Amino acid sequence: MRSGAPTAPARLDRPPRAELGDYSTNLPLLLAGSIGDSPRAVAERLGALLSERLGADLERVEVAGPGFLNLFMAATWWRRAAGDTLKAGASFGAGGAQPPERMLLEFVSANPTGPLTVASGRHAAYGDSLARILGFHGHAVEGEYYVNDQGGQIDRFAESIRARARGEEPPEDGYKGAYVIELARRIEGADELELDELARLGVASMVEEIQATLDRAHVSHERFFSERSLHESGALDRTLGLLEERGALYRHEHALWLRTSAYGDDKDRVLRRSNGELTYFASDIAYHEEKRARGFDRLIDVLGADHHGYVRRMLAAWQALGGDPERFELVIMQLVNLLERGQRVQMSKRGGEFVTLDELIEDIGVDAVRFFLVQRSHETTLDLDLALARAQSQDNPVYYVQYAHARIASILRNAGAERVREALDANLTRSSGDLHPSELGLLKRLLELPAEVAVAAERRAPHRIAAYAHEAAQDFSAFYRDCRVVGAAEDGGDEIFRIALCVHAGRVIATALELLGVSAPEQM
RNA sequence: GCCCCCGUAGCUCAGCGGAUCAGAGCGAGGGACUUCUAAUCCCUAGGUCGCAGGUUCGAAUCCUGCCGGGGGCGCCA
Numbered sequence: 001m002r003s004g005a006p007t008a009p010a011r012l013d014r015p016p017r018a019e020l021g022d023y024s025t026n027l028p029l030l031l032a033g034s035i036g037d038s039p040r041a042v043a044e045r046l047g048a049l050l051s052e053r054l055g056a057d058l059e060r061v062e063v064a065g066p067g068f069l070n071l072f073m074a075a076t077w078w079r080r081a082a083g084d085t086l087k088a089g090a091s092f093g094a095g096g097a098q099p100p101e102r103m104l105l106e107f108v109s110a111n112p113t114g115p116l117t118v119a120s121g122r123h124a125a126y127g128d129s130l131a132r133i134l135g136f137h138g139h140a141v142e143g144e145y146y147v148n149d150q151g152g153q154i155d156r157f158a159e160s161i162r163a164r165a166r167g168e169e170p171p172e173d174g175y176k177g178a179y180v181i182e183l184a185r186r187i188e189g190a191d192e193l194e195l196d197e198l199a200r201l202g203v204a205s206m207v208e209e210i211q212a213t214l215d216r217a218h219v220s221h222e223r224f225f226s227e228r229s230l231h232e233s234g235a236l237d238r239t240l241g242l243l244e245e246r247g248a249l250y251r252h253e254h255a256l257w258l259r260t261s262a263y264g265d266d267k268d269r270v271l272r273r274s275n276g277e278l279t280y281f282a283s284d285i286a287y288h289e290e291k292r293a294r295g296f297d298r299l300i301d302v303l304g305a306d307h308h309g310y311v312r313r314m315l316a317a318w319q320a321l322g323g324d325p326e327r328f329e330l331v332i333m334q335l336v337n338l339l340e341r342g343q344r345v346q347m348s349k350r351g352g353e354f355v356t357l358d359e360l361i362e363d364i365g366v367d368a369v370r371f372f373l374v375q376r377s378h379e380t381t382l383d384l385d386l387a388l389a390r391a392q393s394q395d396n397p398v399y400y401v402q403y404a405h406a407r408i409a410s411i412l413r414n415a416g417a418e419r420v421r422e423a424l425d426a427n428l429t430r431s432s433g434d435l436h437p438s439e440l441g442l443l444k445r446l447l448e449l450p451a452e453v454a455v456a457a458e459r460r461a462p463h464r465i466a467a468y469a470h471e472a473a474q475d476f477s478a479f480y481r482d483c484r485v486v487g488a489a490e491d492g493g494d495e496i497f498r499i500a501l502c503v504h505a506g507r508v509i510a511t512a513l514e515l516l517g518v519s520a521p522e523q524m
Numbered sequence: 525g526c527c528c529c530c531g532u533a534g535c536u537c538a539g540c541g542g543a544u545c546a547g548a549g550c551g552a553g554g555g556a557c558u559u560c561u562a563a564u565c566c567c568u569a570g571g572u573c574g575c576a577g578g579u580u581c582g583a584a585u586c587c588u589g590c591c592g593g594g595g596g597c598g599c600c601a
Contacts, residue, residue: 015544024544039581065544066582111601153601255599266526266597273599280601308528309597334529335595375549376537380530381594388536388550394563397549403563414560467538470548477564486560502560524563 014444018437021062021070022444028067039067075434079497082443083428086504093449093511097138097457101297105131108214108221108302109146112206113157113175116213119304119336121357122382125373125517126333127302128219129462132515137457142296143221146287149203150228151280158199165190213358217366218517230286236278239286239321240271248320258285263316285317292323300329300460308332331460333378339385355386364393367518371398374462374516397470401509402521404473407480408506409522415486415499423499431494438475438482439493442501445475446508453515462516469512476505 015024028043035042040063047061047069057077062070085092107127110120127143134141148154160174164184170176184190187201207224214220230236240256243249248259249271256272258281271282291299303310311330318328338355361369363386372389375397376382393399412420435443448468456464485502488495510520 011541013544017544020544026543029543068544070544148601151601253599257599270599275599277599279599284601305529305595307601308595312527332528337594380537383536385536392550395550396563399563400549403561407561407564409561411560463538467548474548480560481565484560524561 014448015070018441020064022073022440023071024064025069025071026067028063028069032067043067043069075432076429078435078440078443079429079431081447082497082500082504083426085447086424086428086500090507090511092504092507093453094136095138096450096454097134100138100140102295103134103139103141103298103300104144104291104294104296105134105141106144106146106291106299106301107131108219109148110210111148111153112203112210113153114177114206115179116210116357118338118355118357118360118384121217121360121369122336122373122378123302123304123333124214124217124219124357125370126378126462128217129370129374129465129516130300130302130460132517133453133457133462133465136511136515137453139457142223145221145224146284147203147207147224147226148280149199149207149226150231150283154199154203155195158195158202161187161190161198161202162193162195213356213361216361217357217369225287225290227283227287230283230290231278235290236283236286239289240282242289243271243285243320246320246322258317258320260313260316260320263319265313265316269313269317281313281317284314285321288314288318288323288328289321292318292321296327298327298329300331302331302333305332305334329460331378334381336373336382336384339383340387360386360389364389364396367402368393368396368398370517371396371401371466375466377461377463397466398518399524401469401473401513402519403524404476405506405509405513405520406522406524408476408502408509411480411485411502412499412506415495415502419486419495419499420503423496424503426496426500428497428500431497433494436479436483436493438479439498439501442472442475442479442505445472446501446504449508449511456515465512465515469509469516472505472509472512476509479505 011026013024013026015021028039028046031046032039032042043063047063050061050069050071051058057074059072059074061072064070105127107130108116108120108123110116110123116124131141131143156171156174160170160176160180161184163170163174164181165187170180183202183205186205187193187198190198190201193201211224240249243258248262250257250259250268254274255270257268258271260269261267269281270279271285272278288299301314311332314330315325315328319325357369364372368389372384373382415423452464452468456462456468479501483493483498484491485493485495485498488498513520
């Protein structure tokens with residue numbers, strides 16, 4: 001667009017109230033400026049044009065407010081839309097990514113020094129749902145878990161296991177949770193193994209547990225990537241060499257520094273300490289260089305709020321490696337505050353006092369956990385009162401959505417396979433007559449799925465799908481209340497059309513739940 | 525000191541690439557089960573969208589400042 005053209009995007013919206021039309025556009029408002037005519041006049045002209053073009057599909061247009069154009073579609077248009085989308089089957093809403101990309105999504109990556117906490121659970125629920133949404137939208141997504149299986153914390157972890165194996169208390173800065181005792185018991189000869197070997201075994205055991213927990217949470221990663229392997233494969237040395245070649249390194253007071261400040265960081269960062277040890281940051285850079293070499297179109301890291309200070313330096317390092325900053329996203333997840341009857345529950349792996357993801361799943365069920373943890377935007381702190389979550393398990397929104405799905409299944413069972421098949425094959429535009437407002441409301445909602453998926457994918461916002469699923473369930477409930485399906489003729493409805501609508505609604509709700517990793521039961 | 529997130533109905537929060545955006549759920553009060561699942565549905569909330577400026581024909585939505593809450597700022601990971 002040339003200068004003088006509107007800068008705001010033209011939109012086709014669904015007005016907040018049905019009386020305002022089926023669709024509305026702000027186009028006249030945007031065009032008025034460059035055309036040099038009043039918005040309402042532009043709206044009049046555009047409306048006339050649309051009426052001509054759309055013919056019988058358009059019932060009428062109205063110019064409203066400062067210059068909106070509200071469109072009222074005819075019943076036949078809706079019937080055709082229903083028929084068309086029904087043909088798309090379970091893939092309705094899929095695809096559309098512009099352009100489709102190969103993505104690597106790193107999420108959870110919790111230290112293998114203890115069980116996953118509820119905070120990790122939020123990362124898991126978010127990351128896994130995001131991966132599903134991005135994939136459904138047409139991207140090729142791989143999920144990855146970075147295992148920090150080396151470094152000072154792992155040493156302390158090993159020391160803690162050994163102490164427990166010897167019946168002693170863990171060191172002051174060690175891991176004091178009861179699970180370490182269990183771990184010590186499970187590892188044979190833990191009291192006299194070399195620390196390095198003990199660390200290896202302890203981490204392996206912990207990673208296994210973490211994987212089992214993730215399985216229970218229906219969260220999957222394509223790959224677990226070991227930090228240690230970067231050292232062993234020489235990847236770390238190669239990365240340092242690369243940075244050296246690019247002139248990004250320098251030595252100062254016996255330490256090796258990366259010039260991250262050249263790429264927007266506040267100050268430079270140490271890669272090799274004066275005592276000769278490499279920092280965590282150094283391996284992380286090697287890890288990202290490794291990811292880069294694998295040739296993805298885009299990397300997304302999901303990090304905890306406590307890592308936000310890390311974002312700038314990681315991006316700087318990425319650029320120092322020659323990476324395109326547009327192709328590397330760092331998503332910061334805000335915290336989960338766990339409350340128990342209003343009391344804050346402390347979450348520290350070393351302190352050993354925390355609520356695990358396993359416990360939460362045990363408490364309220366996987367479906368509720370998944371739904372709860374992605375219900376709120378990842379950018380906002382999530383307060384989760386455990387007592388409340390337990391008590392609410394009956395009124396939990398997830399049950400509401402699942403119930404709608406089960407109810408649809410029940411109706412379709414009632415209608416019988418024969419009628420359902422008939423509905424799927426029927427030409428829905430054959431019958432005429434107006435749609436019931438609740439039929440229309442539901443249909444409109446179902447037609448929004450592709451747009452909702454697109455927004456959720458583009459903004460990395462799974463919570464939108466949770467909200468959408470709930471809205472779809474609400475609209476179905478209204479439809480159920482007002483419109484008899486089996487035996488619709490009794491109140492003047494079209495049974496075939498309504499069965500088709502049920503099939504469609506069931507698929508859409510199932511799709512939304514699937515994107516959240518929540519089951520869609522046939523009966524409850 | 526610097527950085528991040530938040531401040532919207534009693535509570536938990538959506539909305540925040542501006543206009544038709546003042547919403548949902550829960551809680552509370554009152555109704556509805558000879559009806560395809562009552563794990564449901566219907567009615568009842570009048571909240572200065574933290575405060576003050578600014579940009580705009582138009583701001584909860586963008587900008588600035590301030591107040592309040594949470595978190596982070598290591599040659600830890």
